[in-house]
Amino acid sequence: LTNTNITDAQEMETIWTILPAVILILIALPSLRILYMTDEINNPSFTIKSIGHQWYWTYEYTDYGGLIFNSYMLPPLFLNPGDLRLLEVDNRVVLPIEAPVRMMITSQDVLHSWTIPTLGLKTDAVPGRLNQTMFTATRPGVYYGQCSEICGANHSFMPIVAELIP
Amino acid sequence: MAEEDIETKIKNYKTAPFDSRFPNQNQTNNCWQNYLDFHRCQKAMTAKGGNVSVCEWYQRVYQSLCPTSWVTDWDEQRAEGTFPGKI
Secondary structure, three states: OOHHHHOOOOOHHHHHHHHHHHHHHHHHHHHHHHHOOOOOOOOOEOOOOOOOOEEEEEEEEEOOOEEEEEEEEEOHHHOOOOOOOOEOOOEEEEEEEEOOOOEEEOOOOOEEEEEEHHHHHHEEEEEOOOOEEEEEOOEEEEEEEEEOOOOOOOOHOEEEEEEEOO | HHHHHHHHHHHOOOOOOOOOOOOOOOOOOHHHHHHHHHHHHHHHHHHHHOOHHHHHHHHHHHHHHHOOHHHHHEEEEEEEEOOOOOO
């Protein structure tokens, strides 16, 4: 540590500390701006509530009247040929395509997380809190997801299935 | 706002619109505030002998946003006199 080749280089040390810090700031500021832009104003045409329970989801469509139903995983014995094991449910959440949809997500008991990876959605279901996520799907089809926050014995057995229709 | 504007708004209601008071992910207070606003409006209009139907906007919004279990619990609390909000 006393070798003169590695001591007394104050100017170099200052430059290679300050310069990377400046570069990081120049990366961080646009990145934060874009992050907040993802939460842009988007007047939805439709609001659906998704409530997590141990170990199923409840969906509520209450914009007009009150359609409320539970969505349980289909046990393997109840699957039809071609169905996906541990992913199919008895009642799917049906949504329209090409319409901004607002999902309000909460939980009735412990933490859960409502996820549909192919739609880029993952929002925690927190008891006592109402989290909002919005999306506009463009392609019809059936989209699968699984609970993404450990919530007890059957955490792996409470999938989400969204059926997007034209 | 003129009464017919409100009635037109209610008639054309699709879903709860964007509320700039609650721009972020956490919409708990949006639900809570509209629930309070509906019941305060209803109470005030009833006291003045006014038209309670103008309060329907707040009702539609909180019904869109709030989980029904929360609304049921709050309704029970109001009936028991243990509701924490000020109406």
